[in-house]
Amino acid sequence: MAKTTHIAIVPSPWFSNLASALEFCKRLVHLHPDFHVTFILPILESPPQAFKSSLQDLPSNINPILLPPILKHELPPGVPPVVQMKLTVSKSLPHIQEFLKKSFTSKGTPLTALITDPFAIDALDFAKELNAMSFVYIATCATAVSAFLHIPKLDCETSSFGGEFRDITEAIKIPGCDQLQIHGIDLPEPVQNRSSPAYKQFLQLTKRFQTVDGFIVNSIMEMEEGPVKAFRENRTNQSIHLVGPITQTNSKNEExxxxxxxxxxxxxxxxxxxxxxxxxxxxxxxxxxxxxxxxxxxxxxxxxxxxxxxxxxxxxxxxxxxxxxxxxxxxxxxxxxxxxxxxxxxxxxxxxxxxxxxxxxxxxxxxxxxxxxxxxxxxxxxxxxxxxxxxxxxxxxxxxxxxxxxxxxxxxxxxxxxxxxxxxxxxxxxxxxxxxxxxxxxxxxxxNSWNDGGSSTMALDEVTSKWRNFNRN
Incomplete structure (x- = not known):
């Protein structure tokens, strides 16, 4: 019988991210039953109602852990939803660290990989403590990943530029995306005001992306070959795995x-x-x-x-x-x-x-x-x-x-x-x-991407093989 490989995943409390991450876990253990997944859930007030039914009838090798809830009155008043999500994770970090240290040790049950979504990326500090690999689960496309990774360079190139990115008239050259004609106004919302705290936080996030071992992306190669090819040519120390489509199925409550x-x-x-x-x-x-x-x-x-x-x-x-x-x-x-x-x-x-x-x-x-x-x-x-x-x-x-x-x-x-x-x-x-x-x-x-020999099947095989064969020395 194959030796069990343990991974943990920490999503943010945003419903779409939660749902996508959990569906990925279900797909993973269905195709690779020798994996055990600990699903660590930061909570703002309470789990989204639409998500609660998803936690029922999970496979035995997915273990959901609901952290103590963060209450809204503990957060600054009037902050936008995306900041609420980030603060919820930040306030949950001590609970995440305590749980991981208690559950995983190199001599007992070793953790092979810690996976977070972008809003929970600070939790990846604990991967180093546990001598585990660090991955980011991206619930959006590889094109966005390419843009995120390019923004620090774009920031340096335009540091003397007095306006906002949306004021740049020519198309922006993002690796693997030249044919798309992406303009400054098309970049993610947080970078549209370069003097805002959100912009500085986004820059920190994208710089943090440079330090992880790899990315797991909810897309398929046939949709985004250009960005993936450019990533692999330019970032030989990191891996990218397109394992989509990861979609929700109708729950029993929706039938x-x-x-x-x-x-x-x-x-x-x-x-x-x-x-x-x-x-x-x-x-x-x-x-x-x-x-x-x-x-x-x-x-x-x-x-x-x-x-x-x-x-x-x-x-x-x-x-x-x-x-x-x-x-x-x-x-x-x-x-x-x-x-x-x-x-x-x-x-x-x-x-x-x-x-x-x-x-x-x-x-x-x-x-x-x-x-x-x-x-x-x-x-x-x-x-x-x-x-x-x-x-x-x-x-x-x-x-x-x-x-x-x-x-x-x-x-x-x-x-x-x-x-x-x-x-x-x-x-x-x-x-x-x-x-x-x-x-x-x-x-x-x-x-066809999930058929035997399909692009997503092979991508998942590739990353699970990487985890199984991880050398901690």
Missing amino acids: GGFECVKWLEKQPEKSVLYVSFGGGGALSQDQTNELAFGLEQSGKRFLWVMRAPSNSANVGLSSTIEDPLRFLPEGFLERTKERGLVVPSWAPQVQILSHGSIGGFLSHCGWNSVIESVNLGVPLIAWPLFAEQRLNAVMLSNRLKVALWPKMNENGIVVNEEISKVVMSLMEGEEGKEIYKRMRCLKDFVT
Whole structure:
């Protein structure tokens, strides 16, 4: 019987990161049952409700450890969600260190590798203490990894530049991404204000990336060969492993009869546009109005998962007691009731995207949503809001050509006429038909990536072999 190899993984409390990391662990132990995974979970207040059911019925070789919760009143008031996540991990570090020291020793049960997501990267200090390898699990694309790693160099090259990155007019040369035409405004949200604390923290994070042993990325080689090739040519002391798509499956709690799914049953095949900005995205009131009017003018069927408007695009997982539907234009629900459905706050996304009546997805381009859409062959309208979502949108629209990207006006608003035009183009136009064909081809690549000899299967074999054969001397 093969000797058990022990690894530990520390995600951040952000739901999408938690879910992706846990699905990776389940895939790992399914294909490599000689591995034992300790899943150490920092908690802000309590685990996300949508995540709790995921902890039930885990394989016996995944051991979830819920750390003592960090309470919101312990954090500075008014900090954005991303800072809350980082602070939650920082305050949990003593608990993480104590648990790892108690559970893993070189003479008892040795830890082979410690894996964190980027927001929990400070925990990788404990890998050195335990003489273990250090890896970062990236729940987004390799293109973003290439951009993250390039930003310190870009910062040095533009240190005398007086403006912001978004003011740079020429395309930025990121290794492996030359054909994408990435501009400064497409770089992740934290680097858009170079005088902000968030920018300094992001620089520290990307410099910290230089010190880890490798990256595990939720993508597939067939989507991102350029960035991976450039990484391997330029960073011979680090490894990168594309093990996607790692997507959520419907939990037992999601197998019941949701009204929105029942509504989809009554719609023609590939006739409905699914509209959702993820668990953390929101539109302003003005943009909400324009989207509503655009959907109405398009004449197409739609299922819209709507959150209450906010002046911040990134509202995180905060909840509101307000009914989002009351912020819709007057009479909108009545005028569109024969062909549209608006669902407040949340809907079972995997169930929806896998339904035969769905013909397109208007998405914020969060990577979990992107990879779910690609996995199910659903064409996209790209509507990025924050984080690295513009990078994702550039890749989808420029490299893979499986998404349309509506244009904003000079005030940063996508007006209803533009929305209607793009929706009609995707759902019934010739451009939409070509996008659908390309997405179906991409879906086939994704499906084959986990076959015997597929790119993701081999990538996981490669990193598990590295861990099994790790020499501690």
